[in-house]
Amino acid sequence: MKKTKKYTKLAIFLILMDVFAITGFVLSYGPWDYLRNLLVTTAMTTKDHKYLAHILYTDEMIKEIMNNNYVKDNGMSTNASEVTIGQIEEKSTYDSIYEEQILKRDPEHEDYKIIPLSGSGYKGYMGVIYDPSRVSLLLAPKFGQTGEFLQTMAKDAGAKLAINASGFIDINERGNGGQPTGTIIKDGKIVWTGKSTGYVGGIAGFNKDNILVLTHSTAEQAVQDGMRDAVEFGPFLIVNGQPAIIKGNGGWGTAPRTVLAQRKDGIVLFVIIDGRQPGYSIGINMPDLVDLLLKYKAYNAVNLDGGASSSLVENGEIINKPCAISVTGERLIPNGWIFK
Numbered sequence: 001m002k003k004t005k006k007y008t009k010l011a012i013f014l015i016l017m018d019v020f021a022i023t024g025f026v027l028s029y030g031p032w033d034y035l036r037n038l039l040v041t042t043a044m045t046t047k048d049h050k051y052l053a054h055i056l057y058t059d060e061m062i063k064e065i066m067n068n069n070y071v072k073d074n075g076m077s078t079n080a081s082e083v084t085i086g087q088i089e090e091k092s093t094y095d096s097i098y099e100e101q102i103l104k105r106d107p108e109h110e111d112y113k114i115i116p117l118s119g120s121g122y123k124g125y126m127g128v129i130y131d132p133s134r135v136s137l138l139l140a141p142k143f144g145q146t147g148e149f150l151q152t153m154a155k156d157a158g159a160k161l162a163i164n165a166s167g168f169i170d171i172n173e174r175g176n177g178g179q180p181t182g183t184i185i186k187d188g189k190i191v192w193t194g195k196s197t198g199y200v201g202g203i204a205g206f207n208k209d210n211i212l213v214l215t216h217s218t219a220e221q222a223v224q225d226g227m228r229d230a231v232e233f234g235p236f237l238i239v240n241g242q243p244a245i246i247k248g249n250g251g252w253g254t255a256p257r258t259v260l261a262q263r264k265d266g267i268v269l270f271v272i273i274d275g276r277q278p279g280y281s282i283g284i285n286m287p288d289l290v291d292l293l294l295k296y297k298a299y300n301a302v303n304l305d306g307g308a309s310s311s312l313v314e315n316g317e318i319i320n321k322p323c324a325i326s327v328t329g330e331r332l333i334p335n336g337w338i339f340k
Helices: 002-029 033-044 051-056 059-067 097-103 150-157 219-224 286-295
Strands: 070-072 112-119 122-129 135-139 161-164 183-186 189-193 202-207 212-215 227-233 236-239 245-247 257-263 268-273 298-304 312-314 335-339
Touching (some): 135 202, 135 227, 161 268, 212 227, 219 227, 236 286, 286 298
Antiparallel strands (some): 070 245, 122 268, 161 312, 161 335, 183 189
């Protein structure tokens, strides 16, 4: 009798394993392109989990999927003359709930507000900043050597709001956040000229007139044109009110995101979407992210480093749920955008 029960349990276990294997095979190779594209694009845009795509698919299949899912910016650079600082309209009625959320001030702090965000499978936050002259790039104390947690940097700087900014070199998937990727401009000077990530994008930051400028120019030209603080990353999601060209799911899968944006009236948006946390928030793909930004009338918007780096700090406290393996959920990062 005992042997029979033992064999029965073994048989049930093997049947379940077969069911899981068949289910995985059908999902991976079945007729549902959505699931296959989601798996590959999500895995291939992470730092640590590209192997998940390679386990299931050949290099040729992965290449084909990535070629059918991409974001291509519209090729333009920001026309700064189209953004007017300080022309924020006072309204008694609003065109939409999104407009009301942006323009209706928070009585607890008139200079900024936090808007909770939620949609299909995701949750996050949007920081709304009414004075762009108070937005600047903050570098880690040991910039170029070791990164720092955003919460610590923001608290030490006395920032009211902060988000993470550029990417960083992740040597053997164990980077310490010290060496950023791409160009970094601070106070009108080029302070770093690291290797670019290779992602579609360019130099993005604020010029001396406090306008968010997205440009494909060289760092030297950007400084000559008046750039004060900037990082090199991408892709550019919206330029001069025109969204990027997106095919499929955008090629970036569904993941945590960080976005820096500015409306035509000069209002700056710090956007954080949480992800990789089933039951709370999986993340957002690029088409849905662009749609969200357009609802809030972002006129220029750039995708910043996402994944486990995505963090939003308000008055020294993390208000989102980063997904890195640390006490706070943060990663060590080289820099961040702050509002003081």
